[in-house]
Amino acid sequence: EIVLTQSPGTLSLSPGERATLSCRSSQSVGSSYLAWYQQRPGQAPRLLIYGATSRATGIPDRFSGSGSGTDFTLTISRLEPEDFAMYYCQHYDSSFTFGPGTKVDIK
């Protein structure tokens, strides 16, 4: 069973700064079957990235995904006020497993 680890647990940044979130898998994720989600307080999650690098419909280009194998990264190039939220990675190689999440909060 693949286990996902996300780091850091909390990332404190200011609007306009760059955010780099990490998702590490206990086993290699085949064909980059890795997705990222954003969840704002009180809202349902929304898909940001799938296939490790493809942006979902309507997602701004300040969000980008990279990585392969066991190490994946979500980058937010310039934080907007609405980007302060929880972020989860999920693999879909052989099951549906979510990481524990990274909280991006305002410094």
Add this chain to the structure above:
Amino acid sequence: EVQLLESGGDLVQPGGSLRLSCAASGFTFRSYAMSWVRQAPGKGLEWVSSISTDGTVTFYADPVKGHFAISRDSSKNMVYLQMNSLRAEDTAVYYCVRKGKTGFHYGYFDYWGQGTLVTVPS
């Protein structure tokens, strides 16, 4: 516009049963696999169950295997989650989600409903 609207969440005593419903609209329902994902209060996301496009293949997470059952009615564009023998650890917001087209049983979730709360007191 894709919409997923859950209903049926409630306060239920341990050992009780509940059926969640999800009304889907804005897309060709029979072309997409559907799933349920839950989130316990203050916790992360946990996949619960999935059903194939034609309803013949179902998957369950280990914690719910044997006491939850997923089904769909493509004539009504509805997905259901029958929850039996409920336990305190089943307390969560339950989201109805659409699985993106990956060409195999597993996938990412491209649309989410707003969720329905199930509470099972300890």
